Amino acid sequence: xxxxFVVHVENKPGVLTRVASLFRRRAFxxxxxxxxxxxRPEVSRMTIVVDAxxxxxxxxxxxxxxxxxxxxVENITGKPSICRDLAIIKVSxxxxxxxxxxxxxxxxxxxxxxFDTDSLTIEMTGSEEKIDRLLKVxxxxxxxxxxxxxxxxxxxxxxxxQEAAAAAAAGAPSNGTATVTSDDNVSYxx
Amino acid sequence: MDITKDAQxxxxxxxxxxxxPQLPGYRPDLSPTSEEYKQALELIxxxxxxxxxxxxxxxxxxxxxxxxxxxxxANIPVGLTLLGLGAFPASHPLSLxxxxxxxxxxxxxTIQEADLLLAFGMRFDDRVTGNLKTYAPNxxxxxxxxxxxxxxxxxxxDVALVGDLKGVLRELxxxxxSQDRHEWLAYIDRLKGDVAVRDIQGLPDNGHLYAAHxxxxxxxxxxxxxxIVVTDxxxxxxxxxxxxxxxxxxxxITSGGLGTMGFALPAAIGVKAARPEADVWVVVxxxxxxxxxxxxxxxxxxxxxxxxxxxxxxxxxxxRQWQEFFYERNYEASPILSPNFVKLADAFGIRSVAVTxxxxxxxxxxMAHQHQGPVLIDFQVEQExxxxxxxxxxxxxxxxxxxPSPIVETAADA
Numbered sequence: 194x195x196x197x198f199v200v201h202v203e204n205k206p207g208v209l210t211r212v213a214s215l216f217r218r219r220a221f222x223x224x225x226x227x228x229x230x231x232x233r234p235e236v237s238r239m240t241i242v243v244d245a246x247x248x249x250x251x252x253x254x255x256x257x258x259x260x261x262x263x264x265x266v267e268n269i270t271g272k273p274s275i276c277r278d279l280a281i282i283k284v285s286x287x288x289x290x291x292x293x294x295x296x297x298x299x300x301x302x303x304x305x306x307x308f309d310t311d312s313l314t315i316e317m318t319g320s321e322e323k324i325d326r327l328l329k330v331x332x333x334x335x336x337x338x339x340x341x342x343x344x345x346x347x348x349x350x351x352x353x354x355q356e357a358a359a360a361a362a363a364g365a366p367s368n369g370t371a372t373v374t375s376d377d378n379v380s381y382x383x
Numbered sequence: 384m385d386i387t388k389d390a391q392x393x394x395x396x397x398x399x400x401x402x403x404p405q406l407p408g409y410r411p412d413l414s415p416t417s418e419e420y421k422q423a424l425e426l427i428x429x430x431x432x433x434x435x436x437x438x439x440x441x442x443x444x445x446x447x448x449x450x451x452x453x454x455x456x457a458n459i460p461v462g463l464t465l466l467g468l469g470a471f472p473a474s475h476p477l478s479l480x481x482x483x484x485x486x487x488x489x490x491x492x493t494i495q496e497a498d499l500l501l502a503f504g505m506r507f508d509d510r511v512t513g514n515l516k517t518y519a520p521n522x523x524x525x526x527x528x529x530x531x532x533x534x535x536x537x538x539x540x541d542v543a544l545v546g547d548l549k550g551v552l553r554e555l556x557x558x559x560x561s562q563d564r565h566e567w568l569a570y571i572d573r574l575k576g577d578v579a580v581r582d583i584q585g586l587p588d589n590g591h592l593y594a595a596h597x598x599x600x601x602x603x604x605x606x607x608x609x610x611i612v613v614t615d616x617x618x619x620x621x622x623x624x625x626x627x628x629x630x631x632x633x634x635x636i637t638s639g640g641l642g643t644m645g646f647a648l649p650a651a652i653g654v655k656a657a658r659p660e661a662d663v664w665v666v667v668x669x670x671x672x673x674x675x676x677x678x679x680x681x682x683x684x685x686x687x688x689x690x691x692x693x694x695x696x697x698x699x700x701x702x703r704q705w706q707e708f709f710y711e712r713n714y715e716a717s718p719i720l721s722p723n724f725v726k727l728a729d730a731f732g733i734r735s736v737a738v739t740x741x742x743x744x745x746x747x748x749x750m751a752h753q754h755q756g757p758v759l760i761d762f763q764v765e766q767e768x769x770x771x772x773x774x775x776x777x778x779x780x781x782x783x784x785x786x787p788s789p790i791v792e793t794a795a796d797a
Contacts, residue, residue, distance in 0.1 A: 201408075203407075248535040248539070251531070251534075251535070252531075252532050252534075252535065252536060255530070255531035255532035255534075256532045258408055258409060258411065258531075258532075259409070259530075259532060260408075261406055261408070261409075262408070263408040264407050264408040265408060266408075
């Protein structure tokens with residue numbers, strides 16, 4: 194079963210390697226992984242899709258938390274959320290087939306972003322399934338080139354994960370006033 | 384640890400205030416729910432054949448007293464992992480010794496026949512479980528563990544209490560019922576009796592020096608003192624774990640799952656530096672010793688009194704054992720050359736002696752104790768002795784290769 198994790202990480206060099214290395218070490222199979230900036234410059238956000246059963250998904254989450262650069266992990270599988278993939282597809286379009294392809298583009302609410310003598314380049318944003326279906330329909334015309342970003346995701350609703358904001362603020366050493374907190378309930382030996 | 388050159392050379396104000404490590408994302412939930420506690424207690428109270436699997440987590444958590452109180456109150460026997468040794472006193476009537484690949488046969492059988500496993504601060508390593516498909520097939524499992532990532536990793540458990548072991552046990556103890564389990568304990572005692580006939584300690588002195596005898600005698604001579612044993616990796620490590628009866632936590636330092644040959648001597652130097660009042664004994668093989676024997680210089684230079692017992696059998700013994708059992712004695716790259724260890728020690732100004740007879744073991748250990756400086760003893764032991772019992776890699780925990788009994792033929796040998 195595919196699980197989608199939203200992972201807030203410190204925006205620092207080497208963090209992606211640590212996360213990827215964890216997945217390699219523990220032999221969790223990554224379906225897709227995207228990284229990007231967020232509303233806070235010190236935080237990057239990863240959307241990781243992993244093929245895992247329920248127990249494995251819990252261990253993915255627990256293992257991610259053991260990385261020092263990981264601020265927050267959220268498994269949004271099955272929760273109300275927006276999951277989007279972006280694809281750019283270059284499809285063979287000789288004169289006589291062009292109108293058919295444009296019709297498909299319209300029906301799928303995709304966009305044509307480049308036009309050449311015998312090809313069209315299409316941009317499509319949507320759920321993975323929708324892009325899969327568009328690709329299926331376009332395949333007979335001849336797909337010359339295709340790229341997908343992998344899923345990015347966000348929970349629906351106003352509520353945001355407040356802990357992440359608080360933790361990121363406390364953890365950002367760049368502000369020069371990192372406060373010394375000692376929590377006796379926390380083991381630092383892990 | 385890598386400190387950059389510019390950081391090493393720059394200057395800054397030092398205010399001497401300790402700074403706690405910043406782990407902004409690490410806020411583990413370490414409070415099991417009351418429902419989870421209830422489920423755990425129910426499993427314990429309904430079990431007839433429970434066993435505690437005691438791991439290193441007990442020592443890290445400082446939960447020795449709680450584990451002991453728990454075991455005694457509920458009458459549950461305790462098996463230990465390699466790193467758990469010392470977490471529960473070996474002389475305690477409920478102690479069953481070490482489990483796993485080279486664990487006690489009675490304990491491995493006990494685990495396979497148990498109806499409840501209580502895993503305290505251990506992670507079901509493959510050296511402990513054998514084949515996972517056949518591991519403790521009839522047992523419910525309770526896992527008390529601080530690291531959520533370890534739960535359901537190797538063995539699927541029925542109840543997981545994620546938290547600090549000491550705190551979790553303190554929660555459980557008041558509601559834990561005292562139960563009579565003399566039938567189960569008597570059964571385990573009978574298993575012990577069956578095993579005793581195969582024990583190499585029962586073998587009369589036949590002029591050969593066996594590593595297991597060296598360890599046993601070393602234990603006898605050092606047990607009444609504040610002794611810390613540091614072991615390397617291999618056969619000697621397993622014999623030490625089997626025959627040196629550890630009563631106190633942190634009286635055994637070994638590299639555990641990392642399996643680091645060459646660990647013992649440098650680690651012992653660190654141990655002696657940290658605990659100068661303790662007697663520190665290195666138990667090391669001839670192979671592992673040669674990986675880091677250059678540290679003899681550090682030991683002498685820092686004037687650290689460390690006693691070194693080399694269990695010298697002329698082989699990478701554990702490799703040789705596998706080649707004997709599984710590769711038809713095709714001894715490839717396992718016979719090894721050693722220097723004359725006595726001369727080597729002499730070159731460093733370390734008192735040294737070679738031992739080839741069992742009768743010399745006790746006096747030599749006593750000499751090491753009396754001598755002010757470090758002592759190195761080269762125990763030249765039986766070359767082709769093997770560690771028993773052994774659960775072959777991939778075999779079930781109860782399928783053990785047993786020591787052929789020198790004392791009596793048992794039904795199993797026939």
